[in-house]
Amino acid sequence: METSATKLHLDQIRALKLLGKGATGTVFLVHDSVSDSSASSPFALKLVDKASASSLRRAKWETQILRRLSDEPNPFLPRLLATSESSEFFAWAMPYCSGGDLNVLRHRQNDGVFSSSVIKFYLAEILCALDHLHSMGIAYRDLKPENILLQESGHVTLTDFDLSCSLNKPTRPEFYLSDPEPDPKLKTSLRFFRQKKKTKSARVNPITRRRMSFSGGERSNSFVGTDEYISPEVIRGDGHDFAVDWWALGVLTYEMMYGATPFKGRSKKETFRNVLMKEPEFPGKPSDLTDLIRRLLVKDPTRRLGFRRGAAEIKEHAFFRGVKWEILTEVLRPPFIPLRDDGESTENVTASGFGVKEYFEKLRTPLPHECPENNPFVDF
Incomplete structure (x- = not known):
């Protein structure tokens, strides 16, 4: 669908089904x-109720990122x-990816795992996407299987950019270097998380990002991610840079290979402790793939694969030998080629669809047992 902002009118938009709900909006x-x-040409519509100021702020940030990606397509x-x-609402439209996400496909x-050749195919495309983002000065910061969608063609598309941030790309690798003090920092971090209040969501909100700006400096101190x-x-x-995406790429690759992430604990605190202290385990024989994962999951970002020369450094790894990046x-x-309408949905509706505004109005309407009997605005 080719359209423009002036042609998108919520009153004439009909929803065929609900694709999902996230921290930023409903799709x-x-x-x-x-x-x-x-x-005949459906598209994805992400909509935010403006009653939530934080969701609206994140939504507008995401659309700023998407506008930049539209100007520099990949x-x-x-x-x-x-x-x-x-x-009442803020909405934005994107192409629909009919193949669902990589998490659904893996299961x-x-x-519950992918073969080495399948992992190579998807990693190559994800790596190119991250390389493009980094070349624009954008750190993605939310790489995970649920955010990797399959297009109708079977190729991937990254989604959800509300946790992304803009960073100035350094002119020399040494720009990021700092004096490492691993042991004291690990102890300080663990004390911090013993005192930190638990949250219900597994996704950490970008509470420290207050201004929506594309001039974010060389490092970010926001505590965001999954x-x-x-x-x-x-x-x-410590402050972080583009190397956080290479770490996440290592976690993703491990999950694609073994069916589980390498540092998951029984609680948030244990998971974070494992990230800080534990080395990943690699059952089976060593291979180019396990070596790639090991080098991406280096805890010191300055020694992590991809830190000095970005994606170019990772593309040279032996695991990607034979990949023709340009084609x-x-x-x-x-x-995998998605079948027609192979994407996962949480609600099916009739062909005529339903209005997205009416959907939210229905959610706002209290259940009968929650309403005073004399409420003249409730239609029983």
């Missing part, structure tokens, strides 16, 4: 009932189709 598969009455990153804003495999994917430098509060998008037969 629907929709079509324009006027320009596309047959729903085959493994989304583009912004349109935005719409009313007194569909016989052993527990099992958070890097040691984020936990330590990745020309692969006509990716490992």
